Amino acid sequence: MFAFTEASETRIEKILAKYPESRKVSALLPLLTLAQDQEGYITPEAMIEIGKRLDVSPAYVESVCTFYTMYYTKPVGKYVVKFCINISCHLNGCDNLMEYTARKLGIKEGETTPDKKFTLLKEECLAACCEAPVMQVNNKYHVNMTPEKVDQVLESCK
Amino acid sequence: MDTATQTDTVTLTIDGKTVTVPKGTVVVDAAKTVDIEIPVFCYHEKLGPFGCCRMCLVEVEKMPKMTTACTLTVGEGMVVKTNTEKVEKAQKGVLEFTLLNHPLDCPVCDKGGECPLQDNTFKFGPPDTRMDYNRFNRDKATPLSPVITIDRERCIACQRCTRYSDIIEKDQALVMRNRGFQNRVSTFNDQPYDTRFSGNVIDICPVGALTNTDFRFTARSWDLTNSSTLCGHCACNCNMTLGARLNEMKRITTRPNDLVDDGWICDKARWGYDFTKSKNRIAQPRKQGQVVAIQDACSEVVVSLKKIVEAHGPNSVGFIGSGYGLNEDLYSYQKLFREHIGTNNIDHKTYVDTPGLPVTHFDLLDVETSDLVVLIASDPTEELPILDLRLKKAVERQGTEMIVLNDQQTLMDKYAALSVRYNIGSDGALLAGLNAVLQGQSAGSDLESATGVASSQLQLVAEKIKTAGKVCVIYNPAALTGSAIHTLKQCLATAGGLAETAVGAIPAAPVTNAMGAMDMGVLPDCYPGGVPLSNSDAIKAKWGDTAPLEKGWSALEMIEKARSGELKALVVYRSNPVVDFPGGRNVEEALGKLDLLVVHDIMETETAKLAQVVLPSNGPGFDEGTTTNIGGRVQLRTKGLTTDNPADWKIVSMIAKELGQETAPKDVHAITAEIAEKVGGYQEIKRSAIRKEGKNRAVVPSSNGATASEEIATGDGLILRIADVLFSHDKILDAESNLAHQFQPSTVHLHASDANGLGVQEGDEVSVSGNGHEVKAEVRISNRCNPGGAVLPKVSDEQDVMSLAEAGKAISRVTIKK
Numbered sequence: 001m002f003a004f005t006e007a008s009e010t011r012i013e014k015i016l017a018k019y020p021e022s023r024k025v026s027a028l029l030p031l032l033t034l035a036q037d038q039e040g041y042i043t044p045e046a047m048i049e050i051g052k053r054l055d056v057s058p059a060y061v062e063s064v065c066t067f068y069t070m071y072y073t074k075p076v077g078k079y080v081v082k083f084c085i086n087i088s089c090h091l092n093g094c095d096n097l098m099e100y101t102a103r104k105l106g107i108k109e110g111e112t113t114p115d116k117k118f119t120l121l122k123e124e125c126l127a128a129c130c131e132a133p134v135m136q137v138n139n140k141y142h143v144n145m146t147p148e149k150v151d152q153v154l155e156s157c158k
Numbered sequence: 159m160d161t162a163t164q165t166d167t168v169t170l171t172i173d174g175k176t177v178t179v180p181k182g183t184v185v186v187d188a189a190k191t192v193d194i195e196i197p198v199f200c201y202h203e204k205l206g207p208f209g210c211c212r213m214c215l216v217e218v219e220k221m222p223k224m225t226t227a228c229t230l231t232v233g234e235g236m237v238v239k240t241n242t243e244k245v246e247k248a249q250k251g252v253l254e255f256t257l258l259n260h261p262l263d264c265p266v267c268d269k270g271g272e273c274p275l276q277d278n279t280f281k282f283g284p285p286d287t288r289m290d291y292n293r294f295n296r297d298k299a300t301p302l303s304p305v306i307t308i309d310r311e312r313c314i315a316c317q318r319c320t321r322y323s324d325i326i327e328k329d330q331a332l333v334m335r336n337r338g339f340q341n342r343v344s345t346f347n348d349q350p351y352d353t354r355f356s357g358n359v360i361d362i363c364p365v366g367a368l369t370n371t372d373f374r375f376t377a378r379s380w381d382l383t384n385s386s387t388l389c390g391h392c393a394c395n396c397n398m399t400l401g402a403r404l405n406e407m408k409r410i411t412t413r414p415n416d417l418v419d420d421g422w423i424c425d426k427a428r429w430g431y432d433f434t435k436s437k438n439r440i441a442q443p444r445k446q447g448q449v450v451a452i453q454d455a456c457s458e459v460v461v462s463l464k465k466i467v468e469a470h471g472p473n474s475v476g477f478i479g480s481g482y483g484l485n486e487d488l489y490s491y492q493k494l495f496r497e498h499i500g501t502n503n504i505d506h507k508t509y510v511d512t513p514g515l516p517v518t519h520f521d522l523l524d525v526e527t528s529d530l531v532v533l534i535a536s537d538p539t540e541e542l543p544i545l546d547l548r549l550k551k552a553v554e555r556q557g558t559e560m561i562v563l564n565d566q567q568t569l570m571d572k573y574a575a576l577s578v579r580y581n582i583g584s585d586g587a588l589l590a591g592l593n594a595v596l597q598g599q600s601a602g603s604d605l606e607s608a609t610g611v612a613s614s615q616l617q618l619v620a621e622k623i624k625t626a627g628k629v630c631v632i633y634n635p636a637a638l639t640g641s642a643i644h645t646l647k648q649c650l651a652t653a654g655g656l657a658e659t660a661v662g663a664i665p666a667a668p669v670t671n672a673m674g675a676m677d678m679g680v681l682p683d684c685y686p687g688g689v690p691l692s693n694s695d696a697i698k699a700k701w702g703d704t705a706p707l708e709k710g711w712s713a714l715e716m717i718e719k720a721r722s723g724e725l726k727a728l729v730v731y732r733s734n735p736v737v738d739f740p741g742g743r744n745v746e747e748a749l750g751k752l753d754l755l756v757v758h759d760i761m762e763t764e765t766a767k768l769a770q771v772v773l774p775s776n777g778p779g780f781d782e783g784t785t786t787n788i789g790g791r792v793q794l795r796t797k798g799l800t801t802d803n804p805a806d807w808k809i810v811s812m813i814a815k816e817l818g819q820e821t822a823p824k825d826v827h828a829i830t831a832e833i834a835e836k837v838g839g840y841q842e843i844k845r846s847a848i849r850k851e852g853k854n855r856a857v858v859p860s861s862n863g864a865t866a867s868e869e870i871a872t873g874d875g876l877i878l879r880i881a882d883v884l885f886s887h888d889k890i891l892d893a894e895s896n897l898a899h900q901f902q903p904s905t906v907h908l909h910a911s912d913a914n915g916l917g918v919q920e921g922d923e924v925s926v927s928g929n930g931h932e933v934k935a936e937v938r939i940s941n942r943c944n945p946g947g948a949v950l951p952k953v954s955d956e957q958d959v960m961s962l963a964e965a966g967k968a969i970s971r972v973t974i975k976k
Contacts, residue, residue, distance in 0.1 A: 063333035
């Protein structure tokens with residue numbers, strides 16, 4: 001069973017107040033973010049709950065949720081490591097970095113380490129072409145990446 | 159006139175041809191009117207502009223870039239080019255892109271031969287692809303529901319199906335998940351997509367991604383013999399195409415008729431056809447359990463009937479028909495009983511209703527053009543599904559307002575501006591109150607205590623009716639109790655007299671041809687065309703001097719008279735009183751006392767088991783004739799399958815011949831012609847006139863009965879409301895039906911306060927008893943009805959819920975025990 005925490009409920013009240021009643025579906029992304037912050041990922045139960053609050057079908061919630069790569073529908077590690085694989089990063093060797101990181105963590109792209117610390121994902125575009133290749137760890141960008149810098153960043157993840 | 163033309167239409171040029179179309183038309187549709195084809199995938203005229211597939215790119219003068227013709231509304235003087243080099247290059251490019259990951263498995267694809275992707279590729283596509291890498295492989299055939307298969311790799315992400323789910327069905331059950339080339343059509347959490355209208359996505363899919371599981375690999379589309387026929391389930395009479403091969407039903411597809419179905423059919427229409435090949439069909443005539451030739455069976459009926467009429471008089475014989483018959487069959491039957499037996503013991507229903515309306519009889523299209531729809535005691539979602547879609551469209555897209563008056567919650571409440579929930583059985587009191595308020599009087603001080611509805615709410619309803627320009631009242635006579643129908647008609651007459659408002663009504667009884675049965679005079683007190691028995695001159699002029707003028711027994715009275723021994727012989731046509739009449743097993747006992755019971759039906763029923771003579775009826779798919787839908791529209795139901803058994807009217811004709819009829823009708827169309835001649839309102843109903851989209855029959859004179867004052871007797875227990883269910887497990891949808899996954903368990907819906915009082919909880923298994931019978935049901939605390947009531951959906955024949963109802967009583971009470 002999914003339930004928003006009391007703190008989340010206070011936030012939801014504020015979020016819903018921003019939109020007119022007939023347009024309350026606009027609160028979908030903030031509510032998904034809240035649910036993910038609370039559980040670490042978005043469960044089907046959370047989607048049902050959000051759908052009920054915003055008067056949309058759970059299928060619609062799922063459709064929006066799966067469109068955005070920053071919403072997770074499966075459990076992820078404490079640190080989510082993402083490599084941009086779009087054209088600039090690709091030309092600057094993101095594939096090698098990805099492979100390097102995967103080997104270092106002992107997992108494949110899309111997997112989570114057994115200690116639940118790291119999840120490795122690819123990302124279509126991180127909108128930072130001028131500093132390619134780019135790696136994102138949780139909400140922080142790391143730019144002009146090299147294998148050495150990857151080592152440093154992963155080292156700093158405690 | 160000229161100014162109207164200037165403001166309402168737009169003239170433009172497409173490929174040098176001048177086109178004048180209504181304002182607001184999109185270029186794709188405008189081109190169609192002059193036979194110019196602009197290829198599309200995502201565009202569908204019922205879904206509106208979208209522009210995601212890019213297939214319809216055209217050049218428009220003065221526009222710098224090409225534009226999608228499906229999103230471009232016509233403008234005055236616009237010059238559109240669809241066949242330039244630039245457009246052709248774009249079409250080739252789009253198709254090459256669309257086909258990037260498409261498997262091109264046309265030889266083994268069900269859509270092959272009727273596939274827009276295949277057709278467009280042949281007409282507009284590139285000869286080859288420039289891509290030499292492997293296609294992105296996705297799941298092949300996987301079930302989207304028990305009746306729909308999805309081949310994900312064939313999908314071109316046009317989103318027609320998901321938009322259908324959002325815009326037409328309005329439940330957003332089908333959505334696009336993920337993004338980019340990984341996006342896919344899916345339901346929430348990959349649950350089955352099993353809504354009431356899911357099958358329409360198969361018809362609108364422009365590729366072979368969504369296919370009919372039952373039809374898969376059973377025939378190629380070009381090998382099918384297609385017949386333009388009508389659905390034989392509910393009273394909307396949706397148009398559909400029956401595809402048969404080697405005289406076996408293969409599939410049903412939509413055959414759009416905007417005047418009836420708006421281009422859609424429900425899943426019961428699409429998959430509820432297993433009865434055409436069921437082993438439970440009455441395959442051959444039987445006499446005392448022995449298979450006999452049809453001629454022998456008819457002779458047996460005639461000999462027995464003659465004997466009984468001689469001994470006990472014509473009124474010892476009765477006929478119970480049903481709204482499932484065609485006009486021609488019902489007309490023939492009533493004629494047989496009136497002309498050759500001489501009795502008015504003829505009926506087709508267990509509720510009270512009278513022919514005709516005191517206001518205009520609206521057609522289904524009027525629902526959309528009305529300012530206000532008043533829905534009374536009707537649950538379109540379960541009873542008349544296509545009306546459900548039409549109402550949603552009217553409310554959400556045409557700006558129609560809806561008021562719902564019902565004793566139970568329905569899915570329509572969500573779309574209603576005002577929902578009035580009255581106590582079960584208090585419909586007469588409520589409508590009397592509404593009538594008073596419409597006349598400017600008080601609703602009466604005891605309104606609220608009797609109906610559970612505050613008089614202020616009725617004031618609001620009356621106010622809305624008075625201020626709306628066009629009002630469409632839709633009511634289900636079969637769900638009204640006692641003689642409330644008469645009060646409703648008085649109410650209509652009052653509303654019809656309002657100066658500012660144009661009021662019309664749709665009598666929405668759920669059975670296929672319920673309207674036709676009324677019109678054909680399958681009634682104990684009216685001749686065909688709604689001619690009351692009191693109008694003896696008209697009757698004698700049309701039906702001869704010997705036409706019986708004494709009021710006959712209603713269907714329920716006939717059952718009672720069978721019990722008392724006054725009725726000796728009964729012919730039951732396409733009806734199963736043992737299960738479907740109030741009283742259930744009591745009916746069985748009464749029918750057992752008859753000297754002669756003849757059952758003429760499609761399927762083996764509990765009633766047929768009791769019969770001395772059983773006659774086979776062919777039913778939808780095999781039969782041919784006309785039906786009249788709730789909007790009064792008469793349409794032609796043609797046959798798609800053949801059988802050696804004679805048609806229903808033919809059997810009636812064989813009996814009539816032995817009873818002394820001199821001339822037999824040559825074919826069914828001769829009877830259609832006779833109906834046009836003899837039945838008031840049907841003068842214009844000629845086969846040629848109704849072939850295409852049907853035709854409204856003219857007004858049937860209205861007669862209204864007097865309201866009996868019915869006090870709701872106080873008593874123990876909850877007042878019973880039996881609710882219709884679309885996918886009810888009956889004889890037509892049997893256990894082997896494609897729709898068996900839609901069957902529901904037996905449930906009883908209670909108000910929370912009653913459940914508390916009874917000490918029952920959600921999910922509890924209880925026994926519901928009344929009228930000396932008992933039904934097992936699971937408790938749902940749904941507040942579906944007001945306190946003091948219990949709603950039992952009629953989910954199957956086996957459930958036998960009708961046995962709880964007392965025949966002839968306005969209300970029945972039930973007690974609930976854990």
